[in-house]
Amino acid sequence: MQIQLNGEPRQCDDGQTLSQLVEALGLTGRRIAIEVNEEIVPRSLHAQMRLADGDRVEIVHAIGGG
Numbered sequence: 001m002q003i004q005l006n007g008e009p010r011q012c013d014d015g016q017t018l019s020q021l022v023e024a025l026g027l028t029g030r031r032i033a034i035e036v037n038e039e040i041v042p043r044s045l046h047a048q049m050r051l052a053d054g055d056r057v058e059i060v061h062a063i064g065g066g
Helices: 018-024
Strands: 002-005 008-011 032-036 039-041 056-061
Touching (some): 018 032
Antiparallel strands (some): 002 008, 032 039, 032 056
16 A cells, blocks of 8 residues: 655555554654644554555654754
């Protein structure tokens, strides 16, 4: 299936979860926020949230500084 990830097309396995996507991107353990189809998905739901063909996913990284 194909999703839009931060505005770019990306192929994913059917039924892939957000947690699996995060792992595939090498972002496990990072401070990130994920939005699917313009809705923020809490981290507690990443393992349960399955992606569907055509989903629009935005991932942003929290960057500290001062």
